[in-house]
Amino acid sequence: MPLLKSTAITLKSRKWGEADRIVTFYTLRYGKLRGVARGARRIKSRFGSALEPFVYCDLNLFEKHNDPLYRITQVDIRETFPQLREDLALMSAAARMVNLVSAVTAEGDPSPGIFETLAGGLRSLQDNNDPLLTTLLFQIRLLGQTGFRPVTDHCAACGKEFPAPHPPLSPWGERREVRGAQFSPVSGGVVCSPCGSRRPDRCLPLSAGSLAFLQQALHLPASLLTRLRATGQVRAEVEAAIESYVTVVAGKRLPPVDFLAAEGKEPVYGLTRSPQVSL
Amino acid sequence: MGVDQQSLLFRLIRELVRLPGIGQKTAQRLAFHLLKAEREEALRLAEAIQAVKEGVTFCRRCRNIAEGELCEFCLDPKRDQTKILVVEEPSTLYAIERSGGYRGLYHVLLGALSPLDGIGPADIHAQDLLDRLKEGETQEVIVATNPTIEGEATAIYLTKVMKPYGVRVSRIAYGIPVGMDIEYADEVTLIKSIEGRRDL
Numbered sequence: 001m002p003l004l005k006s007t008a009i010t011l012k013s014r015k016w017g018e019a020d021r022i023v024t025f026y027t028l029r030y031g032k033l034r035g036v037a038r039g040a041r042r043i044k045s046r047f048g049s050a051l052e053p054f055v056y057c058d059l060n061l062f063e064k065h066n067d068p069l070y071r072i073t074q075v076d077i078r079e080t081f082p083q084l085r086e087d088l089a090l091m092s093a094a095a096r097m098v099n100l101v102s103a104v105t106a107e108g109d110p111s112p113g114i115f116e117t118l119a120g121g122l123r124s125l126q127d128n129n130d131p132l133l134t135t136l137l138f139q140i141r142l143l144g145q146t147g148f149r150p151v152t153d154h155c156a157a158c159g160k161e162f163p164a165p166h167p168p169l170s171p172w173g174e175r176r177e178v179r180g181a182q183f184s185p186v187s188g189g190v191v192c193s194p195c196g197s198r199r200p201d202r203c204l205p206l207s208a209g210s211l212a213f214l215q216q217a218l219h220l221p222a223s224l225l226t227r228l229r230a231t232g233q234v235r236a237e238v239e240a241a242i243e244s245y246v247t248v249v250a251g252k253r254l255p256p257v258d259f260l261a262a263e264g265k266e267p268v269y270g271l272t273r274s275p276q277v278s279l
Numbered sequence: 280m281g282v283d284q285q286s287l288l289f290r291l292i293r294e295l296v297r298l299p300g301i302g303q304k305t306a307q308r309l310a311f312h313l314l315k316a317e318r319e320e321a322l323r324l325a326e327a328i329q330a331v332k333e334g335v336t337f338c339r340r341c342r343n344i345a346e347g348e349l350c351e352f353c354l355d356p357k358r359d360q361t362k363i364l365v366v367e368e369p370s371t372l373y374a375i376e377r378s379g380g381y382r383g384l385y386h387v388l389l390g391a392l393s394p395l396d397g398i399g400p401a402d403i404h405a406q407d408l409l410d411r412l413k414e415g416e417t418q419e420v421i422v423a424t425n426p427t428i429e430g431e432a433t434a435i436y437l438t439k440v441m442k443p444y445g446v447r448v449s450r451i452a453y454g455i456p457v458g459m460d461i462e463y464a465d466e467v468t469l470i471k472s473i474e475g476r477r478d479l
Contacts, residue, residue, distance in 0.1 A: 012395060013427075018300045043456045048465025053395060053428050077466045085431050088394070088439075095394035255397030260436070 008059040031110035035070035050075035092259035093131035103250035140217040151189025183241035210237040342387040359383040361418040391429035
């Protein structure tokens, strides 16, 4: 019955049985894991609010033989991100962050990069006044840390290298331009014009500005990321591309980032063939 | 010795195991108790379950469970008709009612908003509450949703949509449970209880 200790961020918490909760965490040392907190819903529970989503905490749990669920023994709060509980827009944005982490990670596969990106994303939401842009940047960065990194420097379908700009447009030397580029969610990135027109799945238009934004969001150091801005066409194109890609990667449509604004509306982007795509 | 999986007794155990809080051993104990009980006693239980499934529905007005068109609280003229206390589930309503500290009306949402699961206002009975406010008799709405992310999202949303109706909207207090040592309270509860302090 080994004891595990790690810092963690709560992703989800659902009711279980009479007064228990099953909680999903993303931990620094063990990656995503799920545990049972006995009596967590009782008024005098020792867990209190520590098992609520978006809480950054120190977690103690132990493993039970032949049981995939850990037993949660102690949770000490480090950060609660209180503003995320007081504003629906921030709450929805934070929900997308934890939902995406939950969708793209496997249990027991730690990645300190993903942990730091999630913690940084939740902190940025509190400090930033544009939750939709913060969430967009978070999603691009998170996908960039996983095997689902969007391809932006060569065609995701035929593999042809996009020509390097002359002179280089970015001090990071990564920005490459291509005429008639499109974003193919199923291919996992930008495709050249001939490949885009041949693909059976729906490709989304991507202007040169949108491609540059995507490349910079992937390559900029995290400390400079908050300087990135996107408005108008660039923002709409990148949002549509990433939303469609996230749907493909997650295998289902995640709850919308603008939770209440999207109420009753059909998404304007997405796949034309099938709402569920198996990977 | 295990129970034959095709037997009638196994069928009963299998059905009992589906109930919340009932494990295999408890289900087996209950099944054997029913087997040993008088025929009338066991059939009374079966009839009660059937009657509840056929006769109990949701109140047309407040969405609490009811045996007619309206529930017992909506039918009671002695209750304060100017106050509505909003809860997520009927079980919360009965917990509040047991306390004896509230004599107004109720509204049961039968759910809560969840940005994490994509449960929106159309999935709960929020519109029914707004329709009640249009009748004009209500002066105060007390939001008693759970202090969870879902409950908070619901409270924020309801506060926003009820504002144009000009009624007083209040939220139940957060704080330290009675009989608990303050030193064991978590940070969020402590902060909320200090923020929500009242004059003595």
